Amino acid sequence: DPKDIALRPIQNSQRNILDLSGVWKFKKDSTNIGEQEYWFKGLTDYRSIAVPGSWNEQFSDMRDYMDWVWYETETYVPSSWKGQHIFIRVNDATYAAKIWINGKPVGYHEGCHLPFAFDISSFINWDESNRIVIQVENQLSPDRVPTGNVSGGSFESFPKANYDFFPYAGLNRSVLLYSVPTDRIKDITVIPGLEEKMGLMDIVVETTDKAAKGKVIILGDDKNIEAPFKVKNGKAVVSIKIPNVRMWDLNDPFLYSVKVILGDDRDIKDQYELKTGVRTxxxxxxxxxxxxxxxxxxxxxxxxxxxxxxxxxxxxxxxxxxxxxxxxxxxxxxxxxxxxxxxxxxxxxxxxxxxxxxxxxxxxxxxxxxxxxxxxxxxxxxxxxxxxxxxxxxxxxxxxxxxxxxxxxxxxxxxxxxxxxxxxxxxxxxxxxxxxxxxxxxxxxxxxxxxxxxxxxxxxxxxxxxxxxxxxxxxxxxxxxxxxxxxxxxxxxxxxxxxxxxxxxxxxxxxxxxxxxxxxxxxxxxxxxxxxxxxxxxxxxxxxxxxxxxxxxxxxxxxxxxxxxxxxxxxxxxxxxxxxxxxxxxxxxxxxxxxx
Ligand code: GCB
Structure with missing residues (x-):
């Protein structure tokens, strides 16, 4: 579900994150034989690579390499996360990636420089180490974006990218595990506006729970505005007015905190806080x-x-x-x-x-x-x-x-x-x-x-x-x-x-x-x-x-x-x-x- 990337993973009392940045195992697979040979069960004869990192810069034999590679790391997942949904979020795999957790395939994603996430709850081994294997490939091709290997394209270059920057490849950004409650906030969209001196925020909350209750709290600049909401069909829209609003501007980039709470004070199901400004x-x-x-x-x-x-x-x-x-x-x-x-x-x-x-x-x-x-x-x-x-x-x-x-x-x-x-x-x-x-x-x-x-x-x-x-x-x-x-x-x-x-x-x-x-x-x-x-x-x-x-x-x-x-x-x-x-x-x- 693309909406799984809408909210950046955060740590609070309902949500957890585990950053997997570090030195991973790494192996080149120029003939794309790895899957056939079960490399997803663990790499042998590997070398070490930094994640995040571009493979082209880390090894002297891989500057122009654009084919398949394999990454592997392992981690414990705290058992305090049990009962929640566990996701893996890859913030950038250039260009295509396939993920295995504990030897089982969990998903495939194409496209670079934007995150993707998969629910891996059913693949976790509690109280023991979990093997995470990611196969990445960066072939330049006219049917991909950005385009490459375009015959007659504007750039006569090697590697044949159809654009003027190096096609750096690999896990260029962090990889995270995170946990979220089953009844949770899936997305928050804050639509800012202004009427005279009245700041407006339309806050669109989307939840997994089709009919939940909750509230929004706006904090900042001595304001503390609360508004309850009721979710219908997984969605609620809360319109907030902020009198004498402090606008976000270049010389005063003021940010309000927008806190969305799902459930009620006695039973908070999920909460998420983000900072945003009012500006037009x-x-x-x-x-x-x-x-x-x-x-x-x-x-x-x-x-x-x-x-x-x-x-x-x-x-x-x-x-x-x-x-x-x-x-x-x-x-x-x-x-x-x-x-x-x-x-x-x-x-x-x-x-x-x-x-x-x-x-x-x-x-x-x-x-x-x-x-x-x-x-x-x-x-x-x-x-x-x-x-x-x-x-x-x-x-x-x-x-x-x-x-x-x-x-x-x-x-x-x-x-x-x-x-x-x-x-x-x-x-x-x-x-x-x-x-x-x-x-x-x-x-x-x-x-x-x-x-x-x-x-x-x-x-x-x-x-x-x-x-x-x-x-x-x-x-x-x-x-x-x-x-x-x-x-x-x-x-x-x-x-x-x-x-x-x-x-x-x-x-x-x-x-x-x-x-x-x-x-x-x-x-x-x-x-x-x-x-x-x-x-x-x-x-x-x-x-x-x-x-x-x-x-x-x-x-x-x-x-x-x-x-x-x-x-x-x-x-x-x-x-x-x-x-x-x-x-x-x-x-x-x-x-x-x-x-x-
Ligand atoms: C452009 C491109 C940019 C190039 C630049 C250049 O128009 O948008 O990617 O690097 O020209 O220096 O040729």
Whole structure:
């Protein structure tokens, strides 16, 4: 049940968690023989691997390995958990995973960067060790999302990912066991609103118990508001009014605590507490409005990427990156090109930072082999559902990004070779994803990010026009002035045509740290800085530009490719180990008016 991932596992008097992070057993299975040989009963001739971790970084023979592997660990499950439902939650298995508990198969999941969970209650051995085996596989394929091994695709690289970041594989995030009561809260959705100075929270509670009773308590800012509810058909909606509400804002990211209790005071069946803010996000023809006031989104596209860690989660890195983004005066980032580890969103809620939440939809195209397209669409449907279920209560997320640079056809710039009917069909397929997002969440803006030379009529679907542009880099390389002129004309045209605010969600230039020239020249720190400056100047001259996100926050690893010197995209304003280049210092001056 996808709803099993809706609430992040927590510890309280009704719920328990056991984090299985650590060093696991690990074995490569390049011929996919493991299942036949019963490896799920225990690995022999194994090596050790860190979980969370990306296998490509941990072993010198596995950088480009994309096939099957096996992971194993063991744990006691406390007998105090007896009588509850026990789940395993895998926060990211890139790309597909199959799980066995004590030698028995419990489930299979496809898709990366979002959690999945299985009820394993009936597989537990009480008071003895439990063997947990996970088979993972990361084959790159045109029927998966993100796409790989696309013939004639835009990226001629090894490994053949159809996108510009390294296809790090494995259990990149934590694996948890957790227990929940049988009669339990399955999901909580907090829908914020504002009427005059009255804060509104519609709290939708879903329970396994079809007809339970309970209450909601809102705490914070000297408020203590209680409201009882009755569940009908597994669902209750509680509307709360918060007089003189303290809004969640960038300079005062105030979070209320929302506590849902199932049962009554004498017999609490389940409870769950989450923190969320009251804020509104809207849009007019020129600006994004946060709490009714125009806001300029300044910041970056990023990656979960670091030496040795690969794409694995690290709270130190989560904190450090936000700290550095604040240091340059940014207020926003887009989770390019997949949903990030959950800790990022909790931190942004707490610290007052805006997030554009992006699906794993990168390298997408909507024509060609019908069977492959159907599979990609099914994957996207799952991703959208899982992402919104997981992330919906974060005030920091102001906009969903349905896909990065989706296209009609796999070959960039070749759309002219397809028939008009095919183009229309591609639009209708893409539109389905927008419809799904808008049905699931009516409180946030929705957009996608358009590629250079991609279809522009698709912007009709969006609240904000988001474009990635590299004039002065891939086009008219070396000529910043020309690049700035082109972007200026282009966004004027787009705004005139759609009458919506515009955001440049990617722009930038590769700079090899420490490489300098007296006159800006490609690949030097000066060129990167000057190109960023020129784009920001253009944006400043137009009242309909509502945000500028530099590509990228930091250098990151890619597949090997002629245009990726050393195996890196060097468009970071920080190096991969987070040292500022000239451009970072420049942004700090410009965005914080810090002049020393
Ligand atoms: C893009 C992509 C991003 C790439 C970037 C680049 O448009 O969205 O994933 O890394 O360009 O540097 O080429």
């Amino acid at each position: 996000v809207s849009v007019d023809d020129k600006q994004i409005l946060l709490n009714g006031k125009p806001i300029f989104l300044k910041g970056f596209g990023k990656h979960e990427d670091f030496p040795v860690l690969g794409r694995s989660s690290s709270n130190s890195l989560v904190v450090k990156d936000l700290e550095l983004m604040k240091w340059v005066g940014a207020n926003c980032y887009r989770t390019t090109h997949y949903p990030y580890d959950e800790e990022n969103y909790y931190l942004a809620d707490q610290e007052g930072f805006l997030i554009i939440g992006e699906t794993p939809g990168v390298g997408l195209y909507f024509t060609g082999d019908k069977e492959q397209l159907d599979k990609r669409q099914a994957a996207m449907k799952r991703y959208i559902e899982e992402m919104i279920l997981r992330d919906k209560n974060h005030p920091s997320i102001v906009m969903w990004c349905v896909a990065n640079e989706p296209n009609e056809i796999a070959q960039l710039g070749q759309a002219t070779i397809i028939a008009k009917e095919e183009k229309e069909q591609a639009y209708l397929e893409f539109e389905k994803l927008f419809t799904q997002v808008r049905e699931m969440d009516k409180t946030r803006l929705v957009s996608y990010v358009g590629v250079m030379m991609g279809p522009t009529n698709w912007f009709a679907l969006t609240d904000v026009i988001c474009i990635n542009r590299y004039w002065g880099w891939y086009s008219t390389p070396g000529n910043i002035e020309q690049g700035a002129k082109t972007i200026s004309l282009e966004i004027d045209r787009l705004h005139r045509k759609f009458n919506k605010p515009v955001m440049v969600t990617e722009f930038g230039a590769d700079a090899y740290a420490g490489f300098h020239s007296d006159q800006p020249e490609m690949f030097t720190e000066e060129y990167q800085k000057e190109l960023i400056k020129a784009y920001l100047d253009v944006a400043d001259s137009k009242d309909f530009v509502t945000g500028m996100l530099v590509w990228n926050f930091a250098d990151f690893k890619t597949s090997q490719n002629l245009i990726r010197f050393g195996g890196y995209n060097l468009k970071g304003v920080f190096t991969r180990d987070r040292r500022p280049k000239m451009a970072a210092h420049y942004l700090r001056e410009r965005w914080t008016e810090h002049k020393d």
